[in-house]
Every structure is written in C-alpha cells, then in structure tokens.
Amino acid sequence: MRHSLAANLPASAAEHGGLGAMRVLVAVIRRDLLLALRRKSEVLTSLFFFVIVVSLFPLGIGPEMALLRIIAPGVLWVAALLAAMLSLQRLFAADYADGTLEQMVLSPAPLGLLVMGKVAAHWLVTGLPLVLIAPLLGLQYDLAPQALGILMLSLLIGTPLLSLIGAIGAALTLGVRGGGVLLSLLTLPLYIPALIFGAGAVEADISGLGAVGHLSLLAALLALSVFFAPWATTASLRIALE
Amino acid sequence: MLTAIDLACVRGDRRLFAHLGFTLESGGRLHVTGENGSGKTSLLRMLCGLSPPEAGEIRWHGETIARQGDEYRKAVLYLGHHNALKEELTALENLRTTAALSGVAVEDAEGVELLGRVGLAGREELPVRFLSQGQKRRVALSRLLWSTSPLWVLDEPFVALDSAAVSWLADIVGAHLSGGGMAVLTSHQEVEIPAGRAQTLRLSQ
DSSP states (O other): OHHHHHHHHHHHHHHHHHHHHHHHHHHHHHHHHHHHHHHHEEEEEEEHHHHHHHHHHHHOOSHHHHHHHHHHHHHHHHHHHHHHHHHHHHHHHHHHHHHHHHHHSSSSSHHHHHHHHHHHHHIIIHHHHHHHHHHHHHGGTOOHHHHHHHHHHHHHHHHHHHHHHHHHHHHHHTTTTTOOOOOOOOHHHHHHHHHHHHHHHHHHHHHHHHHHHHHHHHHHHHHHHHHHHHHHHHHHHHHOOO | EEEEEEEHHHEEEEEEEEEEEEEEEETTEEEEEOTSSSSHHHHHHHOOOOOOSSSSEEEETEEEEGGTTTTHHHHHHEOOSOOOOOOSSHHHHHHHHHHHTTTTOOOOHHHHHHHHHTTTTTTTTTGGGSSSSHHHHHHHHTHHHHHOOOEEEEEEEETTHHHHHHHHHHHHHHHHHTTEEEEEOOOOOOOOOOSSSSEEEEEEO
C-alpha cells in the first residue's frame, strides 16, 4: 500500500508552483479558522474588549453630543488598536510551542506565504468583526450615516494593516519572557501612522473636508506593509527558531 | 548524498561539539548517540537547516544546503520532539494540514486509511487532546507513510511507542532505506532496523 500511495503522490507534489502555493495558503487559513472556531473565547475576547472600551466613554463623559462627535474617531480607533494588540501574542505562540512553526519553516512552500495565511486568518477572526460592529458603536457617538460609512471603510483598510504590522512584533517577541508587554511597546508606536490616517479620515469627513486623501494614504500604507511585513516577519521567525 | 564537514555547535557559551563530519549515502542510516545535552537535537536541527552551524558546512548532493532553499526543504522530512499537532483539531484534520504544508493533497478517505495503518482506526474524528502520548506520536508518524522526501531526520522517533509500534516503525524506516532513502535518527532504545547500512556517531562532551 505504501508504494501504491507513494506512486500517485508526485503528481500533487510536482504542481507545487502556482496552484500548489494557493492550496498551502488555503490550508493554513482553513486550519487557523478551524482552531478559532474551537477556541471561541479567544476570538470573543478582543471583540468584547472593543465593544466595552468604546461604550465606556459615552457613559463617562455624559450625553454631550458635540463633544462625543469630536472624540468618536479617536476613541474608536484607539480601541481598535488595543483590541488588535490583545490577540497578537497568540498569533505564533501556540505554533511555536507545539512544533508546528518548525514544520512551517521546513515546508517547501515559501514561509512568507504561510505567514500571509496566518495574518489573513488573524484578520478574519479579530479584525473583520471590529469593522462590522463599528457602525453600531458609532451610533452612541451620534455620528452621521456618512461618517459611519467612512469609519467602517477606514477600519476595513486599517485593520489588515494592524494585523500585518502586529505579526512583525509577535514574531520578534516569540519565546521572550514577558513578551506581552514588550510586544505592546514595540507594536503600538508602529501603529501611529494607521491611527493618524484612520481617525483622520473620519474627522475630515465630519468637518466636511472629504476623507479621500486620508483613506488613500491608509491604503498606500496597507500596500506597503503587504510587501514588507511578511518579509520582516519571516526573518524574525527564522531567528526565533535558531 | 548528505555530507557534513567540520561542523561545530555552540549553545550559550558551551561548545557542544566541534570538527564533526560524516557522509551518508543513499540507503544508509546514521544513529546519533550521546548523553542528554550532548547536542543530538542541535545536530539534527542543523542538518534540517533550522539553525546554521557555528562552523563548517552541510552539503546535499555536493551543494551547501543554505544555498538550495526549497529544493532541500522538499528533500528533508523532520520529526522533532514535538509532534506538531493541534490539540483542538482531530487526527484527520491534523494529518490533512500537515500534508498540505508539505505540498501533498490527502483526501479524507486516504487520510482515514493512513490513520488506520498507524493503528488509529475509529479515532480519526477525535480531537487529538483526547489521545494518549503514544497515539499522538502515531499521528505524527503517519507523515512517514506519504512522505516523498529521501532524507528522514527523526529525533527520538521511538519515544512513547509500544513494542508493536516500535517494530512497525522500524519496518517503515527499513523499507525507506531499501528504497534508496536515507535516515538520521537519535534513539536511547536499541532498535533493530531490518535494512540499510548503519553508521553510529557518538557525541561526547
């Protein structure tokens, strides 16, 4: 049996070009989504954190609509940054501990691709829910429907950026004791551009200046990090495993 | 052909080994022995390309492995101390993901059949955390059944296995060697592998 199975393997192993790479990417995303589904608490933690932090401000400040409208973009975006931070530490930690990361490094598929798969799954699990619930939370701040739309759009472009940059930090602090705090210290400064342009887009829209400029810059940052973040992450992962 | 030339390994400020060399030809196996902490795992990780040697060179068919990239990664199968299994996923899901990572597509029916051959029939849909140590090791070892890699690097493959599984594994490694494969392995147990030219490399401090 061993030989009959091995005989039909080379066909699938040989097409490790374009199609094979896609299959590996899909397999990584699928595995991480399955894992998220089996450990629901981890997924819900960052979402609930986001909801609670954003809801605390109107309660603390009181019903002053004018003030709430002004602070809304900043509060929502800062809360999104912190919620993204919460789940980052687990991005590679489990794979590191159980030996899966070694196997990923040794896989014939490019490690950058596998990292992209993990980041994509991380975004689907922790970033996308924030995007979807943000308009509902924005209502507490009396944002106009158009501003809510821009808020959603800015988070849609911005949260993948947070996952990509965060992956670099998560890889750099892998296996370091007390890595959680270090991770925040490393990553939060790198989030500043995303925060400025993301919150800036919503502010610009509220004040009637138009959000296109900010959103374009945010998208440019995303394009840049899609290229460079996997590269930096793979380099850090290889060092962590040495 | 795997050649190691003048390898050295330093962990912290301790030199684990130096001037280590060997040649492993097709159909050969190398037993790495030595006390705990003598650098067996470090050597095996070096041979896979996970960590660069402090000094010296590792060559695969005459060319340095560092320069070969995924060509070499395709040629090596590494089974470490860790089983690289996800506790929340079932044995079948684990097997299919591992296979996909190596670029091999395993269908559900094939996966069930493979798990049956490692003695896990009827437990395919059970999350791995409900399996015993030995059963987890068997799931990890199922990789050997579909591997197309010529070089197997196995770190303590016999740990946690019962005697039936030990002889099964010895047969699998033997079949791999008779088919022209190579194996590097560490083991504290004396296990009779039925085929292949054996070499022993003893690491001492």
